[in-house]
Amino acid sequence: xxxxxxxxxxxxDLACAYxxxxxxxxxxxxxxxxxxxxxxxxxxxxxxxxxxxxGRRSTRYGxxxxxxxxxxxxxxxxxxxxxxxxxxxxxxPCRFDFVAVTFESGLPNFRHIENAFET
Numbered sequence: 001x002x003x004x005x006x007x008x009x010x011x012x013d014l015a016c017a018y019x020x021x022x023x024x025x026x027x028x029x030x031x032x033x034x035x036x037x038x039x040x041x042x043x044x045x046x047x048x049x050x051x052x053x054x055g056r057r058s059t060r061y062g063x064x065x066x067x068x069x070x071x072x073x074x075x076x077x078x079x080x081x082x083x084x085x086x087x088x089x090x091x092x093p094c095r096f097d098f099v100a101v102t103f104e105s106g107l108p109n110f111r112h113i114e115n116a117f118e119t
Contacts, residue, residue: 015055015101015110036078
């Protein structure tokens with residue numbers, strides 16, 4: 001479990017660097033609310049963006065997007081609602097993005113889906 005958490009943190013580090021290069025301001029990482037985790041919370045052009053990050057070093061166990069089932073989406077939405085309330089961001093628009101990190105020839109490859117799902 002410790003290795004999975006460390007590896008997940010590495011994928012999130014890569015995703016945050018990628019998002020910063022695209023003009024996102026990282027507000028929070030690894031926020032736990034209601035026993036549910038938000039990987040990355042960012043601000044982009046006035047919109048609060050909740051970013052789920054999934055990574056794979058190989059496709060042996062499937063593609064990153066395959067880990068984004070309906071239960072995971074529901075958990076992210078519930079945590080996002082709590083985050084918005086706790087941070088008093090009810091007047092800000094928000095959306096849910098997904099960043100998949102994979103490796104090709106040892107280099108990270110990013111697939112960023114804006115508005116990956118709706119509430």
